[in-house]
Amino acid sequence: MRQAGFAATACYRYPRDVTSQGFGAPRRPDSVRRIAVRLRRAGLSFQLVVTAALVLLVLAAGVGVDQARAWVPSSVLLLLLLTAAFLLRLVGTVVVCAVVAAEVVFLELTGRADLGPGALIVYGLAIVAVLAFVRGREKLGLSGAAGSHMLVDLRDRLEAHGRIPSLPAGWRVDRALRSAYAEAFSGDFVVAARAEGGRLLEIALVDVSGKGQAAGVRSLLLSGAFGGLLGAMPHEQFLPAANEYLLRQDWDEGFATAVHFAVCLDSGQFWVSTAGHPPAVHLHAGSGLFEVVDTQGGPVLGVVEEPAFRTHTGTLLPGDALMLYTDGMVETPGSDVDLGIDRLIGVAELVVATRRGGAEAVLAGVRAGDSDDRALVLIYRD
Template sequence: MGSHWSAASRARALASATRLWRGSLSQPLLTWALVLLTVVASVAVVTTGNWVPVSVLILIELLGAFLLRLRGMVVLCSVIAAECVGMVVARSEAFNPGEMLVQGVSIVALLAFAFHREQLGLQGAPGGLMLVDLRDRLAAHGRIPRLPAPWRVDSALRAAYAEAFSGDFVVASTAERGTLLEVAVVDVSGKGQAAGVRSLLLSGSFGGLLGAMPPEEFLPAANDYLLAQDWDEGFATAIHVSVDLSTGEYWIVSAGHPPAVQLHAGSGRLDIIDSIGAPALGVVSDLRCVPVTGRLLPGDTLMLYTDGVIEVPGHDVEMGIDRLMGAAERMLSTGRGGAEAVLAAVRASEGDDRALVLVHRDQS
């Protein structure tokens, strides 16, 4: 476990925080406690000269934004606005227009922040824990099951502009008593936070479908699910690979996704697997996928990725694939690194989500 919590531990922490919020911490009590604190601060500003600055009220506003819901923030900010007017009347010579302007801007900004959190349903301090839990659940869906030797799966996932949520995700499962590995890499339309909610929903649904049905039915079922959502921007590309861990034979289908690449250990050659045979998910009602088969020999690697890894503005996709293959050859053939090293070597644009998965069959 190290320094990372398990999903169960995070869920217990979130539940405990929510119980604390609903139980011992009363919103009216917190609101009036902060109002009383502003009264004390305002009196100190008026009576102590320059020892207590009027900006101390901003600290109370920030505390309120962290602890209070929208109604409590409206009450708190209204009281602070009235107190500022009263302080100006009581000691007009001690205040300058700039201080009052900063107070006004801070009140408007924090009320807008509280309103936005209210719309999202993130009420009070535990709201942040909920976002963390959702992000970690999205990452957990892509956790690769434990595989028997000599098989390994290495993956790297980066969101656009280093945001917390990504429109790319990976789901994986093992079936047939652990002898069949299934991995799906999905690229949801949009990027970063704009696609994060859709990724979370789809990763949970696709993760439930994967391994629960024959491999040839997975992408059609995923397509039907996506069409049923009726989203305005509701398409996604996907590639699905099934690997027989006893023989190394694999089966690939794709829906509008960039082609997989196989590194042959014996010759060092990299081959593009022409697996693009169907439109993206969520576009047509009757999705027909054409499978491509092959075999991973000892030392071979199968590489799956999203278009953010290969697309460069103003350049052809083929050039991006060539750049990826060159990076993979340098890193994988020489044993200098895995998925993270390949992704770093490609130097893809930070403006798009990127996912890379390597399925290795080590030398016996």
């Protein structure tokens, strides 16, 4: 079922700019940015203005608790603490927390509000929690409300790198990704690109060490870098280049597994290579058989200098499909990986071969659990 050689001239590619998928600084939300610009033009700091406004609101709340307790309960101070945690940096938050603490003590000692020991403990814990949260956020370089929007922007950028480019008639790509415990970030990601005027499609499915949020930052960095490499060099050089990039990062947990797929959209000839990654699976429509593509043996990325990666060459005929996936789809504690691959193929026989569904249906049918990131990519030639 294999075809010998690489037939490099079948799909000659022109290199594209490696930096074309670079990052760019995450932007503030437009409304916050406009307010900040207006305040700077007036010679004022956004943080200073918000801090002063919250301090005044805390003092006004104290007066309201004393004079109109039915309309202004003491719990309004907790709301102001949460507002400070959302909008302010550490210095401004410390100021607001100090004013709240002083006001709570004053209200209790003067008898203007009967808070009781339970309420005092709650206020104390709330202040400690708010300060710990803002301090941890500031260590990450995230400031106020813009920090949360930056995380959303980073997540969107990670998803954008995995978008499959538009394909000619007769070709389809379907993908499904799930992060461990349904977190916002995943250690699995996809990058894809077309080259030589669109005749060649390349896809890389990568599994970064770690899972969920712990691997999210590395996934974001690698998705941009690998997306820039993809299509910028001959396909057989992609994994060595990705390995060299990871080695230069010198991370404590700097390794990753990957499967790289390239297909000539005119002829259907394809090449698959893996780096410490589960093997791809080829569905042959003519026979209805699933072939496990033999590319095992290549080391994981970021560990060995000048590694050798095996490449499988084949052809996707009309009706065929190729399946790429990460180990979260086939690995379960105490179970053999080969059994997991067999289970995945069994689901694919029921879903893909019969055209009853796509990647999402296969992922749901495997029921691999949510303790690990999971990703699946299906390439169809109709």
